[in-house]
Amino acid sequence: MKYDFSALEKKWQARWASEQTFASSDDQEKPKYYVLDMFPYPSGSGLHVGHLEGYTATDIVARYKRCRGHNVLHPMGWDAFGLPAEQFAIKTGTHPRLTTEKNVTSFRETLKSMGFSYDWSREINTTDPNYFKWTQWIFLKLYEKGLAYISEVDVNWCEELKVVLANEEVDEKLADGYTVVRRPLRQWVLKITAYAERLLEELDEVDWPENVKQMQRNWIGRSEGVEIDFELRCHRTNLRVYTTRPDTLFGTTYLVISPEHPMAEKLAIAQQLVEVKRYIEQARLKTELERTGLQKDKTGVFTGSYAINPATGEALPVWISDFVLTSYGTGAIMSVPAHDSRDWEFAKKFGLPIREVIKSPHDVEEEVFDGKESLCVNSSNDEISIDGLDFKTAFERMATWLESKGKGKRKVNYKLRDWVFSRQRYWGEPIPIKHYDDGSMRPETALPLTLPEVEAYHPTSTGESPLANIEEWLYGEDEHGAFRRETNTMPQWAGSCWYYLRFIDPENSEALVDPSREKYWMNVDLYIGGAEHAVLHLLYSRFWHKVLYDLGVVSTKEPFQRLFNQGMILGEDGEKMSKSRGNVIPADHVLNSYGADAVRLYEMFLGPLEQVKPWNTHGIEGISRFLNKVWRLVWPENAEEPRVSDDKPSDTLLKRMHKAIKKVSEDTEQLKFNTAISEMMVLVNELTRAGCYSREAVETVLVLLSPFAPHLAEELWQTLGHSESISGTAWPEFDAKLAADDVVTIAVQVNGKLRGAFEAPAGCSKEEMIEAARKVESVAKFLEGQSIVKEIAVPGKLVNFAVKLQ
RNA sequence: GCCAAAGUGGCGGAACUGGUAGACGCGCUGGACUCAAAAUCCAGUGGGCGCAAGCUCGUGUGGGUUCGAGUCCCACCUUUGGUACCA
Numbered sequence: 001m002k003y004d005f006s007a008l009e010k011k012w013q014a015r016w017a018s019e020q021t022f023a024s025s026d027d028q029e030k031p032k033y034y035v036l037d038m039f040p041y042p043s044g045s046g047l048h049v050g051h052l053e054g055y056t057a058t059d060i061v062a063r064y065k066r067c068r069g070h071n072v073l074h075p076m077g078w079d080a081f082g083l084p085a086e087q088f089a090i091k092t093g094t095h096p097r098l099t100t101e102k103n104v105t106s107f108r109e110t111l112k113s114m115g116f117s118y119d120w121s122r123e124i125n126t127t128d129p130n131y132f133k134w135t136q137w138i139f140l141k142l143y144e145k146g147l148a149y150i151s152e153v154d155v156n157w158c159e160e161l162k163v164v165l166a167n168e169e170v171d172e173k174l175a176d177g178y179t180v181v182r183r184p185l186r187q188w189v190l191k192i193t194a195y196a197e198r199l200l201e202e203l204d205e206v207d208w209p210e211n212v213k214q215m216q217r218n219w220i221g222r223s224e225g226v227e228i229d230f231e232l233r234c235h236r237t238n239l240r241v242y243t244t245r246p247d248t249l250f251g252t253t254y255l256v257i258s259p260e261h262p263m264a265e266k267l268a269i270a271q272q273l274v275e276v277k278r279y280i281e282q283a284r285l286k287t288e289l290e291r292t293g294l295q296k297d298k299t300g301v302f303t304g305s306y307a308i309n310p311a312t313g314e315a316l317p318v319w320i321s322d323f324v325l326t327s328y329g330t331g332a333i334m335s336v337p338a339h340d341s342r343d344w345e346f347a348k349k350f351g352l353p354i355r356e357v358i359k360s361p362h363d364v365e366e367e368v369f370d371g372k373e374s375l376c377v378n379s380s381n382d383e384i385s386i387d388g389l390d391f392k393t394a395f396e397r398m399a400t401w402l403e404s405k406g407k408g409k410r411k412v413n414y415k416l417r418d419w420v421f422s423r424q425r426y427w428g429e430p431i432p433i434k435h436y437d438d439g440s441m442r443p444e445t446a447l448p449l450t451l452p453e454v455e456a457y458h459p460t461s462t463g464e465s466p467l468a469n470i471e472e473w474l475y476g477e478d479e480h481g482a483f484r485r486e487t488n489t490m491p492q493w494a495g496s497c498w499y500y501l502r503f504i505d506p507e508n509s510e511a512l513v514d515p516s517r518e519k520y521w522m523n524v525d526l527y528i529g530g531a532e533h534a535v536l537h538l539l540y541s542r543f544w545h546k547v548l549y550d551l552g553v554v555s556t557k558e559p560f561q562r563l564f565n566q567g568m569i570l571g572e573d574g575e576k577m578s579k580s581r582g583n584v585i586p587a588d589h590v591l592n593s594y595g596a597d598a599v600r601l602y603e604m605f606l607g608p609l610e611q612v613k614p615w616n617t618h619g620i621e622g623i624s625r626f627l628n629k630v631w632r633l634v635w636p637e638n639a640e641e642p643r644v645s646d647d648k649p650s651d652t653l654l655k656r657m658h659k660a661i662k663k664v665s666e667d668t669e670q671l672k673f674n675t676a677i678s679e680m681m682v683l684v685n686e687l688t689r690a691g692c693y694s695r696e697a698v699e700t701v702l703v704l705l706s707p708f709a710p711h712l713a714e715e716l717w718q719t720l721g722h723s724e725s726i727s728g729t730a731w732p733e734f735d736a737k738l739a740a741d742d743v744v745t746i747a748v749q750v751n752g753k754l755r756g757a758f759e760a761p762a763g764c765s766k767e768e769m770i771e772a773a774r775k776v777e778s779v780a781k782f783l784e785g786q787s788i789v790k791e792i793a794v795p796g797k798l799v800n801f802a803v804k805l806q
Numbered sequence: 807g808c809c810a811a812a813g814u815g816g817c818g819g820a821a822c823u824g825g826u827a828g829a830c831g832c833g834c835u836g837g838a839c840u841c842a843a844a845a846u847c848c849a850g851u852g853g854g855c856g857c858a859a860g861c862u863c864g865u866g867u868g869g870g871u872u873c874g875a876g877u878c879c880c881a882c883c884u885u886u887g888g889u890a891c892c893a
Contacts, residue, residue, distance in 0.1 A: 211810050215888060218809070223892075243893060256893095298891090328892045335893090341807090342891050415892050531887070605831070607819055610811095612886070616818065622831045628845090637846075675820070678830035685830095747826040752874040754826055778860095792873055797825050802873040 001639065003631040005595030009711045013115060021725055022062075022074065022117040028520045030071035035062050036500055036560075038529025038537070039077045041492075042103035043084060047110045047587040049603065049615055050569040050577055054528045056600045057566060057609055057671060059116045061526060063707035064668050066117075067731040073521055074117060075503035077124035078104050082492045086427040087161075089457040096427040096457075100127060110587050115596045115710050117727070122506045126495030131502060132429040133448035134512045135494050138544060140432060140443045141551055147191045153420055157183040162459035163424050182284075185463060188422040188431060188488060192543045196220055196414040198557075199542055208563040209610075212534045219535045221415025226399050227330060228408040230255060230307035232267070233315060239263065239307050242329030242413060246402065247386060247394035248336040249311045250379035251357030253347065255318045256300065256333050259283035260326040267318055269304030276301055276320060283322040298323055298346045310407045311381055311398075321346065329413055337368070344368035419540065421491060424459050426451065426466045428489030434476070436483045444485070465489055496537055497544040500524050500559060512553060523556040531565040538563070564671060567611040569603070574614045585615055597709035598623045604673035604708065627712055629684050630705065633698050634716045642719045649687075649694040656686050657700055658738035664704045665731065673708070680704055695720065700732050747798040748773045750782040766793035773799035 016022060035058050040051065062074035078100075085096035085103075104125065111118070124131055142148040156165040159179045164187070192199075200220045203213045225244035232239055239255060257264055259280045268276035279301040300321035307316050316334075323342060324333055337347035337354040344364075347354050359377050360369035372391040379386045379394075384401045386394040402408030422431065430451060432444035452473035454466050467487040468474060474485050498512075504521045505513040538560070545559040570576060571583025578584065590599050602620040607613040634642045649657060660683040667676035680701070687697055699720060706713035706726045717726040741762055746769055748756045756778035760769060770791050773779060783801060790802040 211888080214810065218889070221892065225893080241893085245893075323891050325892065333893050340893070342893075345891095413892080534888080602831095605818090611819095613818070616832070619818065619832050625846095626831085632846095674818095675830080678820075681830055745826080749826085749874070752825095752872095757826065790873055792825090794825055798874090800825080800873055 001635045001642075003628055003635070003712075005597060005627075005711070006592075008715045009113065009115060009596050012711045012714045013112060015714075016115075016117070016725075017112075017120070019725070020121070021727060022066075022072075022119050023121055024073045024075075024119050025071055026517060026520070027071060028516075030069065032073065032521055033062075033065040033070040033526075034073040034500075034521050034524045035065070035526045036074075036503070036524045036528070037076065038527070038533060039079050039496070039499060040107065041079045041082050041084075042100060042107045044088070044099070044103055045579065045584075046106055048577055049585045049587055049590060049599070052114060052587055052599065053569055053603050053609070054530070054566040055111065055114070055116055056603045057564075057673065058526065058528050059114075059600075060604070060668065060673060060707040061671070062117055063710060063727060064731070066727055067703065067707070067729060069730070073122075073503065074119060075122040075124075076111065076116070076118040076120070077122075077499060077503065078107070078126065079492065079496050079499070080104065080125050080127040081428045081490075081495055083163075083425070083427075086425055086457060089427070093456075095453075097127065100125075110591070113591055113596060114587075114600065117710070122503050124499060124502050124506050126429075126499065127427075129448040129450050130509070132495065134502065135429050135490065135498070136432045136444075136447050136449060137512060138498060138548070139429075139490065139494075140445075140447075142190060142547060143433070143443060145547070145550075147194060147547065148421065149189055149191065151187060151189045151418075152184045153187045153189065154182050155185045155187060155420065156180050157185065157463070162461075162463060164420070164422075182286075187420050188486075190419040190421045190543075192419045192540070193414060193416055195543050195546055196222070196416050198546055199416075199539065202542075202546075202557055206558050206563065207561055209565060212531070212538070212563060212565065215534050216539055219416065219539065221413075223413050223415075225329075225411055225413060226402060226408045227411045228310065228334065228402060230310065230316070230334070232318075233306045233308065235267070235305070237263070239318065239332055240330045241332045241334045242411060243334055245336065245339070245395075246398040246408070247376055247379075247389075247391055248339050248357050249309070249334070249398055249402075250376075250386075251336040251338050251355045252309055252311075252316060252334040253337060253353045253355055254316050254335045255307050256321050256324050256335055256346070257318065258324040258326040258331045259320055259322050261320075261324075261331045263332075264303075264320055267303040267305040267320075272302060272304040276303060279320060286322070298342070298349050300346065300350060302350075310402065310405065311379075311384075313381075317352070319346075319350070327417060328415065338364040339368065339370050341368045341370055419543075421494075422488035423491050424463055424465045424487075425489050426454060426457050428491065429494055430467065431486040431488050431490060433486040434478075434483035435486065436481050438481070440480075442480060442483075449485075493537060493540050497541045498548070500527075500541075501548075501554065512548075515553075515555075518553075519555050522554060523558060524560045526562045526564065527560040528564045528566060530568070534565070564610070566609050567607075567613060569606070570612060570614040572615055572617065585617070590617075590620065594620050594624055595627075595711075597627055597712050601627070601677060601708050605677045607674055609671050609673060626681055626684065627709060629688055630701065630709075630712060631716070633684070633687060633693065633701065634719055643693050644695050644698065644720055645693045647694050649692055649697040650690065653686060653690060653692055653694075653697060655738050655741075656683055657697055658734045660704065661700065661732050661734035662739045665734070668707065677708065680708075702726060703729055703732055744796050746773065746796075748776055748779045749798060749800040750779060751802060752800060755779045755782050762796060764795070766795065769793045769795070769799050773801070 037055050037058050062072050065072050080100045085099040088094060088099050089096045126132060139148060158165050161178060164185060165180060200217060200222055203216060223244050225242055226246040227240055227242050229238040229240050241255060264280055265276060298321065300319050303318045303320060305318045307318055309316050335343035337343040338356045339358050354364055356364045357376060357379050358369065359374045376386045376389050376394045386397050399410050430449045432447060432449040434442050434444055452470045454470055457466055459465055460468050465487045476483055501513045505517050508514055541559060545554060548554045549557055573583050575581055575583060598620055602623045605623060636643055660679050663679040664676045684701060702713045702717050713726050743759055744762050745757050746760050747754060756776040758772050758776050760772060770793050786803040788801050789804050792800040
């Protein structure tokens, strides 16, 4: 019998589907394991081999855990709202629902043909009203808690697309040739900043890659500083600045406020007013990119006003510059040019004084010194001196002094901003809010609030979504009076913020998730996906989860216990796969040529899961050969009947087998699939070479292999007479005694250079090793006539003689 | 600029807490089988010197610690990812 992968795959995929082999039970007696993929956006271009990497990894873990006796939850669904389907609708008039359905069908087929053991009965789709009913429900909870509010926000407005772009989308759109401008717009905003501290602190509780945690920490950007009030000359109000370096207050030589600062125009004295107005206007016209991007050259304008340095009593000029951000701190800063590179540049450009207050290794007129590991100088007045103090002490001393004088207050700031949550699009979850004629707002309680059918998908020219054109949908009346519906929809992130909860209880019409099921399944034990979601998706998701935790909907503080980022698979040219480069390896193509088992195995054999690595189509042939070898363990070349013997494997092979069980188990737990596969190859090579057809050995191979190459394993398992699926078989245990070597090779070095080796029993003592090592012929000649200074023996490893050269 | 990770044969990559560098696979070379090919099997495969035994060099570069360094420390170079005036 020949190994016919395509027939096998069809057969077993059909069997798994009809027998519901991988349906998770809600039997709460068994230990659970929840293993989740970042669910995909079903795009029109289909899946390529890169997409399958993470899915293969989770599937191996899911199958492995089932063999280990766990009740496994391994679901799949679709993050199906989103711009591409909407753009296609605008161009062609095709309803995004149809595009989405078509793409979902194609994605599902590809995933099924990979033999992934998803519980398809739990499939969800974020565009399904039964799903987004609960997305809307969560939004209303946020609204009730005051975590969703309306605000006029300066947004990135794309002229051509008539939509607001996220900051992270701007570059991409500009690269595509669109125009993006800043424009204030009425937006729904979620108060994620209220959770900044918890989002930061509770990172310590999860088992995530350190770099992802670090990225989130940077994104949240907590800083400790002081808000200091500077008295203004000729004005009754104070100017409040935020600084993390109160220790440099004595070195402050001027202040800068942002162009949008409420005091900006008021501070301009008559002679400066025209210039100030012009500067503010110019800043307004610049896009975010122009202001924060590569434009390093500092610009600014003097207001003509002065403020008093509370430490020195000096009058400091107040400037306006767009390098100061309105949305961070107080929108105003104290400039210490000697010890801040931006202030230094600005001071140099506009001829402002530079004063050293931190002992610097060089002249601060020539170069800025922004180190913290030096001591304060020139920093004293009648009341306080911080001269000679280090950063931490000086910080505390100044902060306390300022607070006691009522001139300042310690303050923690975050870079994290509130989350602009509305989009002017059709293809998203409608925001379930009604606006009444009297200006009040009320939630729509009849959920789901579904999308109406529309004729055209273009946004309105005013920037409202196409929903604003559908009068029947838009206007209504209830006991509170006539209302107009909110026309904004939610961003694509919304649906993916909580989908992992719905998999637990996808059909529930009474609740988002049943509490007892939630308690059993949460949290997600292993979450695998691309590193591109390290910040946004994972941060938004954690935010919603914490809100749900406060509401008592979920029982865990964090949603994802263990996170793992798979590395990208590059094209054969070593470049990122992309249509424009023409180096995309479509999944269906390799599936047809080599079969699901070979693709699965090869994806994992390529290298460590977390690493970026190029695809090489030739390499997969080695995997095909391996699978054929496994096949021939049961079906020798040209055999009509399978061959299997009930003899015990030889001692050598038995040892090999137990070593393999150990290595494959340990590597699988640690997601080191490449070395697990290599170990299986070693075992199969030895069995083949020895002509071993022992049932014990072959069945062990099949169970070890079953998470990786499930179709082949199932088929041969059946050939060997089993009627039950191999997926329910218990994972083999290794015998520690057999997995250990009883004869080891000891290397012998002289002065660290390898000179020979000998065989020794495993428990051999150091003295015996040294004795034996001396006698090794190739070693003896190097010891001849030399004086041995030191003898080192590492049990089971090596002996090293340190000799003095004569 | 800053933060993080990584540099090992022709290629993808192995190497436990410092202990025989190159497992496994691709590719390549030679051989067996065959009319021939495919498939399969066997042997070899880091560089240099040597008929050979063997010697010697070798894990980005330069130093260091150690009996012993791919692994630890210092400096540098390169690549990738993240971030970008956050005071």
